[in-house]
Amino acid sequence: MTTLQSTSSHSRPIPNPAKSLITKLHMGTGAVVGIIFAVGAYYALRPAADDPNFYNQQNKALLAAMLSWSVGFLIGIGAFIGPFRWLIGKDLTAEEQLYLAGDGQGIKRYFKYCTDHKVVGIQYLVGVMAMLAVGGSMAMMIRTSLAVPGGHFIAATIYNSLVGLHGITMIVAMIIVATGPFGNYIMPIMIGARDMAFPRLNALSWWVLFTAIPVLCSAWFLGGIPTGWTAYAPLSVQAGPGMNAFIATILIFAVSTAVAGMNITATVVAMRAKGMKWNRVPIFVIGATMSVALAIPAFPTFMLAMVQTATDRVFNTGFYDANVGGSGWLYAHLFWIMGHPEVYVILLPGIAILMEITPVFVRKPLFSYNAAVLGFAGIAGLSVLVWAHHMYISGWTPTLNGPFMVTTEMISVPTGLLFLVLLGTVWRGKPWMKLPMLGMFAVIWNFLIGGITGIYLSDVPADNYLHGSMYVTAHFHYTLMGAALTGAVAGLAYWFPKMTGRMLNERAGYISFWFVQIGFQILFLGMFIAGAEGQPRRVVSFAAMYKYQNMISTGGAYMVGIGFIVLLWAVIHSWRKGDIAPMNPWGAKTLEWTVPYPVPLENFDEAPVITSDPYGYGKGN
Amino acid sequence: METTTVETSSSKRLISALVFVVLGVAVVGTVGFTLHSLSADPQKALYATKSSETIVVDGKTYPKASIALGVYADSGQAADYGHYTTNKKDYVQYGPSTHLVLPAHTFVTVTISAYDGGEHLNNPYFGKVVGTVGGTINIDGVDVSNVPSDNVQHTFTLHGIPSSSQDPLFVNVPLPQVKADDQDNFIATQDPKTNFKGHTVTFSFITGGAGDYVWNCEYPCGDGSYAKFGAAMSTYGYMSGKVTVK
Amino acid sequence: MSEHNSEHSSEHNELDLKPTPGQRATNLFKRKDVQRTAVFGIFWTAVFVVLGLYIYPKWMPEAMSTDMKAMEKIMVGFTLISAPIAGLVMGIATQAITNRHKGNTPPPDGPAIRTNGPVVVVWSVVSGIFCLIAVVWGIMEVNTMANAATSEAGTALHVQVTGSQWVWSFKYADQGIESDKLMLPLDRPVVFDVTSVDVNHSFWPVQLGVKVDANRLQTTVIHTVPNKLGRIDVKCAELCGLYHAYMETTGEVMTTTDFNNWVTTNGGHVA
Structure with a gap:
């Protein structure tokens, strides 16, 4: 525990730099050790050119190099010093723990293994924005290539890789987009905690994730991934060396989400302020916790699926090879048992952010807190029972399509509750149209479209036609991007003052908002039409009959792209030179607005005591 | 909401924002055009040689054109037969180019010199000749309409996306194996320097209007990968390519 | 459209805790925000009805089999079923947007409505019923297809x-x-x-x-x-x-x- 009860924030003991190794380690040393490990592993295992099992051996060497990089980096940045010292009976001193928390180190602490949840939150925020920027750029290239039929701009090999890398980059980014920055920075303050339950694990979750980023990028230099982000076997078994990067990324990422998920859950369960009963917990905390808790059982199946893909590729185990008794359906099951809960892992925090924001900007209590919790719980519960709706047309036991259709369509009931909570909260209120609130209205529309189109897709006969078409692509972008990402951006606008001490530039924010939202509608309207008309997804070229729809989509995509560049400018500019924010610019009642900026190392000078939920707005409350 | 305004003039802000947007677009654009340049054909496009002759098929007159290709077990063998390529290592490959440019509405005669061995097709359908004039191909002087699926070394299978903007074109030509016992102890993949002339396969088909098509081999020759369709089979520029009719 | 309005009244007539249910409904509809919500709701319902009846069939390719015909019917039918729900959601949202607060200070506090039991129940039940319709329709269609496949297997x-x-x-x-x-x-x-x-x-x-x-x-x-x-x-x-x-x-x-x-x-x- 770095939470030091006795140390006052004024007398900071600085550890003797000469004495402790932890003061010398940072990202750079991590990278050096990581690269040494990776190169060492590769050269130890690299096959001779005339090896009869060249491809298996090459896969083995590459996978080992990538995983060694991750381990080496973590060693090099000092992630294991704490446990190691504990193991040899010389636990870290109070000073060293304070040092690990980044006390008094300024900007340097962002590049170190820092246990302060606020530092981790900022690391996640910057990391997520970088990933979204990369993923978004790939989307621009995909759309550019699809602007006209023929696939002339980008060749099929590169196009297929773009599709997969855009997918997996965005999925990873979206899984952490809310629970990473806000779950780490804001959430502990919101519940009145001094830090996370396991601060070292918190740092670990970020740095493990960080090591996945270069691994994923390496796919570009290894021939790319031709499989899309779903990485269906046996195509993934057939794929070239770039596939190893995908496998290693998922293995690493699954560790990160497990660590982060346990940590956030434990923090919320164990570290709430005095008096914060479960029905007084801010709704964002509930949504974010359900999201990460849902990820804990979900991701191991993806990890397992990838382990099996790896052994198929390295040892010819044949889990997914029908020729030796395996089955591609096995992969599809493992993947979607993760894949569908994962959609809600992404969505729940986004909606929860909006539920946190709406009462503040309407000055009304959250409408039916219980309905919100029920909605989240219902979605989380049902989401583990619906995976095979992705497999209606796979041919796997068609008789089970009926039951899966029932569970899938049942999700519309708890989803309806989420709408009810948001609409009930704005009902009879005068919404204060700041950026976060605009985002809430955009999500209502986008999620409505995403939800209704989801009902068609959940219907077996309709899915018989729509599955694998651009219609599906448009549908899930409405939910994941239109709803979850817009919700996260609303959260950024809302918490920006607390995380940076400055206000997000409003005008740029508005410009960005309208560019993104209008462009988004155009982009996916074109895709809905093309899909309904029968254009398959993930195609590098298409028949001439879809050309106008695709051109419209591309135009919309460029608008979205420009909108997000403007947002990025607004974030960078405001972070450096924005208006200084007051402590509580929105007049909100949650705890994070009771602490100053910069937030003190242990958040609160005096532990807060909670006597009511934070939604006591309104006349007669 | 009380905020303390930090002094930055609004015009300065605007310029900063505009510059940022332009830079952002430029960065994404640069990456895009880099990918575009990486998307270029691995080899120079191979143009069909047009001839002044014409031919009448089914009562219609077509101009004639011809094009010659080779199939090699690896780049070393390709070099030995005069089709030096910069293609990598041991991948089986077509040469001299995998991007073919054919004239529209033309009787195109293709000659493929095939030097590789083989096992058997994943899908026996591709042992059948489809889409050529007369439904046959000429193998070393003999017309056939079918090659047994266990006697195929590679196929030349041309297809495209059915679209209102271009005429349909589907051609499937199986190439017979060079057998180890064709010549004493000859194994094509291991001894490219053997003086063996392989099989010469000639066939003709008639192109429609302008359009973009692709071709690929349907014989599983991506060794070491699932269904033998990875590696050379899934890497653009070896056993697959483009056909532009214009 | 009447379907939409009646659903609306059932949602909000518990808000004003006073006279008889009939009077309450009348009072509710005298409120300006409710009237505006209804108008917006009808507008959005109409948008989705038009989308379902006229736009979707245009997008879908010509149906050349029994299954395609059934599928197109489902697309149109589901859009029509969703229309009043979408209308209600967008009606409330549009009304809220037109009622927005401008300026740099937070708006005055609104009414402290913590929850409304009947509304939550009615909302859940109605969405449950719509869900049930969709499920039953889908299952019946699956069943029809399965039966057809069995009975026609011999001649196929x-x-x-x-x-x-x-x-x-x-x-x-x-x-x-x-x-x-x-x-x-x-x-x-x-x-x-x-x-x-x-x-x-x-x-x-x-x-x-x-x-x-x-x-x-x-x-x-x-x-x-x-x-x-x-x-x-x-x-x-x-x-x-x-x-x-x-x-x-x-x-x-x-x-x-x-x-x-x-x-x-x-x-x-x-x-």
Whole structure:
């Protein structure tokens, strides 16, 4: 525990730099050790050119190099010093723990293994924005290539890789987009905690994730991934060396989400302020916790699926090879048992952010807190029972399509509750149209479209036609991007003052908002039409009959792209030179607005005591 | 909401924002055009040689054109037969180019010199000749309409996306194996320097209007990968390519 | 539209805790914000009704089989069912937007409505009923298809569909021919036995409205009845590698005579 009860924030003991190794380690040393490990592993295992099992051996060497990089980096940045010292009976001193928390180190602490949840939150925020920027750029290239039929701009090999890398980059980014920055920075303050339950694990979750980023990028230099982000076997078994990067990324990422998920859950369960009963917990905390808790059982199946893909590729185990008794359906099951809960892992925090924001900007209590919790719980519960709706047309036991259709369509009931909570909260209120609130209205529309189109897709006969078409692509972008990402951006606008001490530039924010939202509608309207008309997804070229729809989509995509560049400018500019924010610019009642900026190392000078939920707005409350 | 305004003039802000947007677009654009340049054909496009002759098929007159290709077990063998390529290592490959440019509405005669061995097709359908004039191909002087699926070394299978903007074109030509016992102890993949002339396969088909098509081999020759369709089979520029009719 | 309004009143008549339910409803509808919400709600409902009735059918390709027809009906039907819900959601949202607060200070506090039991219950029940309609409709349709597949199995034309990386081929075993194009006789039930020689593909004859994955060493089966003459587009709907986009071909639904002629000219025999 770095939470030091006795140390006052004024007398900071600085550890003797000469004495402790932890003061010398940072990202750079991590990278050096990581690269040494990776190169060492590769050269130890690299096959001779005339090896009869060249491809298996090459896969083995590459996978080992990538995983060694991750381990080496973590060693090099000092992630294991704490446990190691504990193991040899010389636990870290109070000073060293304070040092690990980044006390008094300024900007340097962002590049170190820092246990302060606020530092981790900022690391996640910057990391997520970088990933979204990369993923978004790939989307621009995909759309550019699809602007006209023929696939002339980008060749099929590169196009297929773009599709997969855009997918997996965005999925990873979206899984952490809310629970990473806000779950780490804001959430502990919101519940009145001094830090996370396991601060070292918190740092670990970020740095493990960080090591996945270069691994994923390496796919570009290894021939790319031709499989899309779903990485269906046996195509993934057939794929070239770039596939190893995908496998290693998922293995690493699954560790990160497990660590982060346990940590956030434990923090919320164990570290709430005095008096914060479960029905007084801010709704964002509930949504974010359900999201990460849902990820804990979900991701191991993806990890397992990838382990099996790896052994198929390295040892010819044949889990997914029908020729030796395996089955591609096995992969599809493992993947979607993760894949569908994962959609809600992404969505729940986004909606929860909006539920946190709406009462503040309407000055009304959250409408039916219980309905919100029920909605989240219902979605989380049902989401583990619906995976095979992705497999209606796979041919796997068609008789089970009926039951899966029932569970899938049942999700519309708890989803309806989420709408009810948001609409009930704005009902009879005068919404204060700041950026976060605009985002809430955009999500209502986008999620409505995403939800209704989801009902068609959940219907077996309709899915018989729509599955694998651009219609599906448009549908899930409405939910994941239109709803979850817009919700996260609303959260950024809302918490920006607390995380940076400055206000997000409003005008740029508005410009960005309208560019993104209008462009988004155009982009996916074109895709809905093309899909309904029968254009398959993930195609590098298409028949001439879809050309106008695709051109419209591309135009919309460029608008979205420009909108997000403007947002990025607004974030960078405001972070450096924005208006200084007051402590509580929105007049909100949650705890994070009771602490100053910069937030003190242990958040609160005096532990807060909670006597009511934070939604006591309104006349007669 | 009380905020303390930090002094930055609004015009300065605007310029900063505009510059940022332009830079952002430029960065994404640069990456895009880099990918575009990486998307270029691995080899120079191979143009069909047009001839002044014409031919009448089914009562219609077509101009004639011809094009010659080779199939090699690896780049070393390709070099030995005069089709030096910069293609990598041991991948089986077509040469001299995998991007073919054919004239529209033309009787195109293709000659493929095939030097590789083989096992058997994943899908026996591709042992059948489809889409050529007369439904046959000429193998070393003999017309056939079918090659047994266990006697195929590679196929030349041309297809495209059915679209209102271009005429349909589907051609499937199986190439017979060079057998180890064709010549004493000859194994094509291991001894490219053997003086063996392989099989010469000639066939003709008639192109429609302008359009973009692709071709690929349907014989599983991506060794070491699932269904033998990875590696050379899934890497653009070896056993697959483009056909532009214009 | 009346359906929409009545649902609306049931939602909000508990808000004003006073006289008889009838009076409460009347009072509720005298409120300006409720009236505006209703107008916006009707507008948005109309938008979705138009989308369902006129736009969707235009987007979808011509239905050439019983399954495609059923599917188009579902698309239209579900849009119409969703229309009042979408209308209500967007009506409330639009009303809130028109009622927005401007300026740099927070708006005055609104009414402290913590929850409203009946509204939550009615909302849940109504969405449950809509969900039930969708489920029952879908299950009935699945059942119809399954029954048709069973009862027509004996007379059906069998086509063995094989996906190979990036080309479809079709084998008519009873007729003794193979083709790269999918030719089907009109009004005769057809059973597609779909398989793959390599990775997963997904067999999608677009205008027939059915689809099934092709798996190595597995035969997956779908059934339909082509009931309209014309061209079929056959596509692959599962990313299958390099030339996935080009794994397309065409076909045709033709009269039985034409089909038999096609079979015999290709060296097969009529069966």
